[in-house]
Amino acid sequence: MPGTRGGAGQAGPPRPAARAGRSDEFRFRVYTVTVVTVGLLAATAVALWLPFEPDSDLWWIGPVLAVAFLLAEQLGINVDVRSGISWTISFTEIPLVIGFFVAPFEVVLAAHLVAGIGTLLARRVAGRVLYNAGAFLLEITGAFAVAGVVQHALGATEMQWLAALAGTLTAPLVSTLLALAAVRVLRRRMRIGTALRLTGRILVVGFVNASVGLSGYLVISGSPRAWPLVLAVFLGLTALYWAYSDLLREQRDMEALSDVSLMVARSGQQAAARPAGKAENSAEGVDIGEWATIAERIKDQLSAARVVLRLRLEPAEEMRAVVAGDPLPSEQSPAEDPLLRLPGAHVRHFRLTEANSDVRAALLDRGAQEALVVPLRSANQLLGVVEAHDRLSRWRGFGKYDVQLLGLMASHLATSLDNRRLLATLRHDAYHDPLTGLFNRLGFRQVAREPLRDHPSSVVLRVELDVFSTVSDALGYAWADRMVIAAGRRIRDALGHEVPVARLEGASFAALLIAYGPDQAHRVAERLRAELSVPYPVDRLTVEANAMIGYASPSVEEAGEIVDVDGLLQRADVAVRATRGGEEVRGYVPSMGQIFMRRFQMVTQFRQSLEDGQVSVHYQPKVSLPNRQVQGVEALVRWVHPEFGRLSPDEFVPAIEAAGLIGVLTGFVLEESLKRIRKWLDEGLRISAAVNLSVRNLADEEFPAKVVRALDQFGVPPELLTFELTESGVMSDPQKALPILRELHALGVVLAVDDFGTGYSSLAYLRQLPVDEVKIDKSFVLGMGTDLGDLAVVRSIVELGHSLGLTVVAEGVEEDVARDQLEAMGCDVAQGYLISRPLPEDRLEAWLQARTARSPGRQAHNVLTLLT
Numbered sequence: 073m074p075g076t077r078g079g080a081g082q083a084g085p086p087r088p089a090a091r092a093g094r095s096d097e098f099r100f101r102v103y104t105v106t107v108v109t110v111g112l113l114a115a116t117a118v119a120l121w122l123p124f125e126p127d128s129d130l131w132w133i134g135p136v137l138a139v140a141f142l143l144a145e146q147l148g149i150n151v152d153v154r155s156g157i158s159w160t161i162s163f164t165e166i167p168l169v170i171g172f173f174v175a176p177f178e179v180v181l182a183a184h185l186v187a188g189i190g191t192l193l194a195r196r197v198a199g200r201v202l203y204n205a206g207a208f209l210l211e212i213t214g215a216f217a218v219a220g221v222v223q224h225a226l227g228a229t230e231m232q233w234l235a236a237l238a239g240t241l242t243a244p245l246v247s248t249l250l251a252l253a254a255v256r257v258l259r260r261r262m263r264i265g266t267a268l269r270l271t272g273r274i275l276v277v278g279f280v281n282a283s284v285g286l287s288g289y290l291v292i293s294g295s296p297r298a299w300p301l302v303l304a305v306f307l308g309l310t311a312l313y314w315a316y317s318d319l320l321r322e323q324r325d326m327e328a329l330s331d332v333s334l335m336v337a338r339s340g341q342q343a344a345a346r347p348a349g350k351a352e353n354s355a356e357g358v359d360i361g362e363w364a365t366i367a368e369r370i371k372d373q374l375s376a377a378r379v380v381l382r383l384r385l386e387p388a389e390e391m392r393a394v395v396a397g398d399p400l401p402s403e404q405s406p407a408e409d410p411l412l413r414l415p416g417a418h419v420r421h422f423r424l425t426e427a428n429s430d431v432r433a434a435l436l437d438r439g440a441q442e443a444l445v446v447p448l449r450s451a452n453q454l455l456g457v458v459e460a461h462d463r464l465s466r467w468r469g470f471g472k473y474d475v476q477l478l479g480l481m482a483s484h485l486a487t488s489l490d491n492r493r494l495l496a497t498l499r500h501d502a503y504h505d506p507l508t509g510l511f512n513r514l515g516f517r518q519v520a521r522e523p524l525r526d527h528p529s530s531v532v533l534r535v536e537l538d539v540f541s542t543v544s545d546a547l548g549y550a551w552a553d554r555m556v557i558a559a560g561r562r563i564r565d566a567l568g569h570e571v572p573v574a575r576l577e578g579a580s581f582a583a584l585l586i587a588y589g590p591d592q593a594h595r596v597a598e599r600l601r602a603e604l605s606v607p608y609p610v611d612r613l614t615v616e617a618n619a620m621i622g623y624a625s626p627s628v629e630e631a632g633e634i635v636d637v638d639g640l641l642q643r644a645d646v647a648v649r650a651t652r653g654g655e656e657v658r659g660y661v662p663s664m665g666q667i668f669m670r671r672f673q674m675v676t677q678f679r680q681s682l683e684d685g686q687v688s689v690h691y692q693p694k695v696s697l698p699n700r701q702v703q704g705v706e707a708l709v710r711w712v713h714p715e716f717g718r719l720s721p722d723e724f725v726p727a728i729e730a731a732g733l734i735g736v737l738t739g740f741v742l743e744e745s746l747k748r749i750r751k752w753l754d755e756g757l758r759i760s761a762a763v764n765l766s767v768r769n770l771a772d773e774e775f776p777a778k779v780v781r782a783l784d785q786f787g788v789p790p791e792l793l794t795f796e797l798t799e800s801g802v803m804s805d806p807q808k809a810l811p812i813l814r815e816l817h818a819l820g821v822v823l824a825v826d827d828f829g830t831g832y833s834s835l836a837y838l839r840q841l842p843v844d845e846v847k848i849d850k851s852f853v854l855g856m857g858t859d860l861g862d863l864a865v866v867r868s869i870v871e872l873g874h875s876l877g878l879t880v881v882a883e884g885v886e887e888d889v890a891r892d893q894l895e896a897m898g899c900d901v902a903q904g905y906l907i908s909r910p911l912p913e914d915r916l917e918a919w920l921q922a923r924t925a926r927s928p929g930r931q932a933h934n935v936l937t938l939l940t
Contacts, residue, residue: 099257100254100257103203103253103254103257104202104203104206107203107206107207107210107250108202108203108205108206108209109206110206110210111205111206111207111208111209111210111213112206112209114209114210114213114214114217115181115209115212115213117213118177118213118216118217118220119177119178121217121220122176122177122216122220123176124176124177124178125176130175130176130179133174133175133179134175134179134182134183135183137167137170137171137174137175137179137180137183137184138182138183138184138186138187139187140166140167140170140183141164141167141168141183141184141186141187141188142187142190142191144163144164144166144167144187145164145187145188145191163281164184164243164281165240165241165243165244165278165281165282165285166281166282166284166285166288167183167285168180168184168212168215168240168243168282168285169236169237169239169240169282169285169286169289170285170286170289171183172216172219172231172235172236172239172240173231173236173289173293177212177213177216180212180216181208181209181212181213184208184211184212185205185208185209188204188205188208189201189204189205189208192204207246207247207250210246210250211242211243211244211246211247212243214242214243214245214246215239215240215242215243215246216239217239217242218235218238218239218242219231219235219236219238219239219240219242220235220239222234222235222238222239223235233286233290236282236286237279237282237283237286240278240282240285240286241275241278241279241282243278244274244275244278245271245274245275245278247274248270248271248274252267284305287305288305363381363383363394364394364395364396366381366485367379367380367381367394367395367396368396368397370396370458370460370478370481371396371397371460373477373481374444374460374463374470374474374477374478375463376397376444376460376461376462376463377397377398377440377461377462377463378395378396378397378398378400378438378440378459378460378461378462379395379396379397379458379459379460379461380393380394380395380396380400380438380457380458380459380461381393381394381396381456381457381458382394382412382456382457382458382459383448383455383456383489384454384455384456391412391456391457397461398439398461400438400439401437401438401439402437402438409434410430410431410434411431411434411443411445411457411459412457414445414447414457415447416447416449417446417447417448417449417482417483417486418446418479419444419445419446419475419478419479419482420444420445420446421442421443421444421470421475422435422442422443422444422445423441423442423469424436424440424441424442438459438461439461440461440462441462441469442461442462442463442469442470443459443460443461443462444459444460444470444474444475444478445457445458445459445460446458446478446479446482447482448482448485448486448489449486450486450489450490450493451490455486455489455490455493456485456489458478458481458482458485460474460478502514502515503515503518505560505574505575507553507556507557507560507575508556508557508560508561508575509560510560510564510573510574510575510581511572511573511574511575512574512575512576513574513576513577513582513638513641515574516572516574516576516582516584516637516641517637517638519572519584520532520572520584520635520637520640521635521637523584523586524584524626524635524637524640525635527586527587528625528626529587529588529589529625530584530585530586530587530588530625530626531584531585531588531590531593531623531624531625532582532583532584532585532623532624532625532637532640532641532643532644533581533582533583533584533585533593533596533597533600533621533622533623533644534576534580534581534582534621534622534623534624534641534644534645534647534648535559535563535580535581535582535583535600535601535604535619535620535621535648536579536580536581536619536620536621536648537555537556537559537579537580537604537617537618537619538579538617538618538619538620552579555579555608555615555617556575556578556579558608559579559581559604559608559617559619560573560575560581562603562604562606563581563583563600563603563604565603566599566600566603567583567585567596567600571583571584571585571586572584576641582641582644583600585623590625590659593623593625593659594623594657594659597621597623597657598657600619600621601619601620601621601656601657604617604619605617605618605619618656619656620648620656620657621648621656621657621658622643622644622645622646622647622648622649622650622657622658622659622660623644623647623657623658623659623660624640624643624644624646624647624659624660625640626640643660643664644660646660646664647659647660647664650664670716671727673715673716674713674716674719674723674724674727674728675727675728675731675733677713678724678728678731678733678736678737679733679736681711681713682736682740686711686712686713686714687709687710687711687737687740688709688710688711688712688744688912689707689708689709689710689740689741689744689745689748689912689913690707690708690709690710690910690911690912690916691705691706691707691708691748691761691910691911691912691913691916692705692706692708692903692907692908692909692910692911693705693903693907693908693916693919693920694706694762694881694901694902694903694907695901695902695903695907695938696900696901696902697891697894697895697899697900697901697902698895699937700937700938701935701936701937701938702759702920702924702935702936702937702938703759703760703901704759704760704761704762704792704794705748705759705760705761705762705916706761706762706764706796706903706910707741707744707745707748707761707762707763707764708721708764708910709721709725709737709740709741710910710912711724725737729766729768732768734766734768734769735768735769735772735775738763738765738766738769739778739782741763741764742763742779742782742793743782745761745763745793746761746782746783746785746786746788746793747786748761748913749761749786749788749792749793750786750787750788753787753788753792756933756934757926757933757934757935757936758792758933758935759792759936760791760792760793760794760822761792761793761794762794762795762796762822762824763793763794763795763796764795764796764797764826765795765796765797767809769812770797770802770808770809770812770813771808771809771812772812773812775812775816776812776815776816776819779793779816779819779821780819783819789820790819790820790821791820791821791822793821793822794821794822794823794824794845795816795821795822795823795824796824796825796826796847797809797813797823797824797825797826798825798826798827802825802841806840810840810841810842813841813842813843814842816842817842817843817844822844822845823841823842823843823844823845824843824844824845824846824847824881825841825843825845825846825847826847827847827849828846828847828848828849828869839876843878844878844879845878845879845880845881845901846869846872846873846878846879846880846881847881847882847883847903848866848869848870848880848881848882848883848899849883849884850883850884850904851884852865852866852869853866853882853883853884853885853890853894853904854884854886854890856890856893857887857889857890857893863893866882866893866894866897866899867897870894870897870898870899874898879900879901880898880899880900880901881899881900881901881902881903882894882899882901882902882903882904883903883904884903884904885902885903885904885905885906885907886904886905886906887906888906890904890906891906907938908923920936923938923939924936924937924938924939925937925939
C-alpha cells in the first residue's frame with residue numbers, strides 16, 4: 073500500500089520493481105509517465121492562464137519559500153495506520169498558503185520542486201523521484217488552478233483568503249487521489265472505508281495547517297510586531313501534532329503486538345488440540361499458512377514491502393522462509409548469508425547505500441534497498457530470523473520507532489516460539505516412549521482410534537520379547553534397554569514408517585495394520601516374528617531372543633463405531649498368552665477371552681474366598697541333616713475354587729500380585745503360620761515356619777511394623793519366623809529392599825534367599841544382604857544324580873553359604889541318593905517329597921505323630937526326629 077503524506081497532502085506509491093512482477097512494473101511505469109506528462113501540461117496551462125508579474129523581491133522570496141518548504145518537510149511527523157498506510161504530518165500547507173500572497177505560480181512551483189526533490193535525494197529515495205516530480209507538479213498546479221477559479225468567482229483582482237484556503241486544501245486532495253490511483257494500478261487492495269477515512273483526516277489536518285498559516289500571515293501583515301504570537305501558535309500546533317502522533321503510534325504498536333501475540337497463542341492452542349500423529353512435520357504444530365498470517369500482520373504494521381520469517385521448524389533442519397508481500401527473487405539463501413548469522417537478539421538496520429560489500433550483496437539477492445533484521449533466539453539456540461524490506465513511504469525509510477516495534481514483536485515471537493517448542497516437547501513426550509521414540513500407549517490409542525473406526529478390517533498386533541527380564545537381571549537395565557531400542561528399530565523397519573508402532577511397556581510393542589485381512593496380517597506377523605527372533609548384538613555380546621505375537625481386529629458389531637483400542641490390545645495380549653502353548657503367532661478368537669474372565673474372577677473373588685475358607689495354608693516339613701530332626705515347615709498357600717476347582721499358586725498368585733492384593737495374601741499366610749507355631753509352642757515344641765515374601769512386600773515401608781504386631785499378637789519369638797524371598801525379587805531393586813530386610817533382620821526374624829542359583833547378579837550382593845539362609849533351587853537338586861554340572865553347582869553353593877556363615881537348605885529332595893549326597897557335602901537342611909509333600913494342618917499333625925519321635929531337647933523343649 074502507498075505511503076501517504078498528510079499535511080502537504082502528498083502521497084507516494086510503493087516501489088513496484090521486480091517485487092510486484094513484470095506486469096505491475098510496466099503498469100507503474102506507464103502510470104508514472106502519465107502523471108509526469110499530465111503534470112507538465114497542467115503546469116504549462118496554468119502558467120499561461122495566470123499572469124506572471126515580475127518583482128525585484130522575488131530573488132529572495134523564492135529561496136525563502138524553498139527553505140520554508142524544506143523546513144516543513146524536515147519537521148514532518150510520521151503516523152502509521154493500519155493496512156500499510158503511512159501518514160505524515162509535514163506542515164507544507166503553511167508555506168503554500170503564504171506563497172499564494174507573496175509569489176506567482178512559477179516561483180511557488182519551483183520552490184516546492186526544489187524542496188521536495190532535494191528531500192528525496194537527501195533521504196536516498198532517488199528511485200521514486202520521477203513519479204514524485206509529477207505529483208509535485210499536479211499538486212501546485214491544482215492548488216493555483218482552484219485558487220484562481222475561486223478568486224475569479226469572487227470577482228477580486230487580488231488574492232483572497234478564501235481562494236488561498238481552497239487552493240491549499242486542493243494540494244493534499246490531489247496527492248491522496250494520485251496515491252489511491254497508484255494502489256489500483258498496482259492491483260493492491262484497500263477498503264473504501266479506509267480510503268475515505270484517510271482522505272478525511274488529510275483534509276482536516278490540511279485545513280488546520282492552512283488556517284494557521286493563513287491566520288499568521290494576515291496577523292503579521294497587519295501587525296508586524298505580532299510575529300511572536302504567531303510563532304507560539306505554530307509551536308503549540310506542532311507540539312499538539314507530535315503528542316497526537318506519539319499517542320496514535322503507541323496505540324497502533326500495542327494493537328500490533330496484541331494481534332501478533334494472539335495469533336501465535338491461538339495457533340499454539342490449535343497445535344495442542346491436534347491428536348497425536350498429526351502435524352508431526354510442522355513447526356510445533358503451526359501450519360505455514362498461520363505463520364504467513366503473522367508475517368502479513370507485521371508487514372502491515374511496519375508498512376514494509378515484504379516481511380520474511382525464516383523459521384527453523386525442527387532443530388536439525390535448515391531455516392524455511394515464510395514471505396508476506398512481494399515474493400523473494402530467490403528462495404534459496406547462501407549458507408554464509410551475513411543477515412542470517414547476526415549475533416545477539418537486537419534489531420539491525422541496513423541500507424544498500426551504506427552497507428559493506430557482504431551485506432550489500434545479501435540485500436541485492438533479496439531485491440531490497442533497506443532491511444530491518446532481528447534474530448529470534450531462545451536461551452540456547454537460534455529459532456529463526458525476521459526481516460522487513462523496504463518501507464512503503466515516499467519520504468523516509470525505516471525509523472527508530474520501526475526498529476523499536478520490530479524489536480518488541482521479535483521478543484514476543486521468540487518467547488512464543490520457545491514456549492511452543494516446550495509445549496511441543498511436552499506433547500511429544502506425552503504421546504511417545506522416551507526410550508525408543510515410538511508411540512506410547514496413550515499415543516497409540518490416539519492414532520489408532522479413527523483408522524479402526526473407518527477400516528474395520530484393520531488389525532492390532534501385540535509383540536512380546538521373552539528375554540527382557542532375563543537380560544535385565546543378568547546384565548542390568550542398560551543392556552535390556554539397548555535390546556528394546558534395537559527391537560523397536562526392527563519393527564519400524566519391517567513394517568514401514570507409515571505404520572503406527574508403539575512401545576507399551578517393558579519389551580511389549582503394538583502396531584496397527586490398516587485395512588489388513590486376517591490372513592495377510594498373519595503373514596506379516598510371521599515375517600515380523602522372524603525378524604525379531606534374529607540374535608541381537610549388544611556391544612560385544614550376542615543375545616538370543618524369541619518373539620511372540622498376537623493380533624486382534626474389531627468385531628463385526630464394532631464396524632463404524634468408536635473402537636475401544638485398549639480392548640483390542642487386551643484381546644491381542646490374550647492371543648500372545650495363548651502362543652505359550654507352542655504357536656508363536658496367533659490371532660484372537662472369542663474363546664480366548666475366558667482366560668481373562670477367569671483371571672478377573674479370581675481377583676475379584678479372592679477376599680470373599682479368604683472369608684469362606686476356600687484359601688488355606690499347607691505346610692511342607694524341613695529336616696536338618698544329618699540328625700533328621702524336624703527343624704521347621706514352609707507355609708504354602710492353596711486355593712480350592714468352587715467353580716475352577718484346585719488352583720495352582722503359579723496361576724493365582726501373579727494375578728493377585730498384579731491386582732495389588734499380595735499384602736492381603738501375605739498377611740493371611742503369616743497369621744495362619746503364627747497360629748500354628750503358637751500351638752506347637754503350647755505343646756512344648758520349637759518348630760519354625762517359613763513364609764514367602766513378594767517384591768511388593770519389600771516395597772512396603774510399613775511391613776516390618778505389621779510383622780511386629782503379628783508376633784506380639786500370638787506371642788511368637790521372632791527367631792521361629794522365617795521369610796523367604798526370591799533372588800530376583802531382591803535384586804530387582806536392592807536399594808528399596810535392603811532397608812526393609814535390615815529392619816526385619818534387626819527384629820530377629822530369619823531371612824532366607826529362595827531359589828538360589830537361578831539368578832545372575834546376586835553373588836555381588838549376597839554379602840550385603842542381611843540373610844541367614846540360602847535355599848538351593850530344586851532344579852539343581854533334582855539333576856544332581858545325572859548331571860555333573862548340577863552336582864558342581866550344588867557343592868559350590870553349599871561351600872559359598874558356609875563360607876559366609878549361612879545355613880544352606882536344599883529343596884526338591886526326592887531320592888535317598890540326593891539326601892545322602894547333600895549330607896556328604898555338609899548341607900544343613902533338606903526339604904522335598906522324600907520327606908513329605910505339602911500337607912494341610914490336620915494331615916501335618918497326623919504325619920508328625922506317625923513319622924516322628926518326640927524326645928527331650930534343650931531349654932525344656934521337645935524335638936521331633938524323623939523315623940527311618
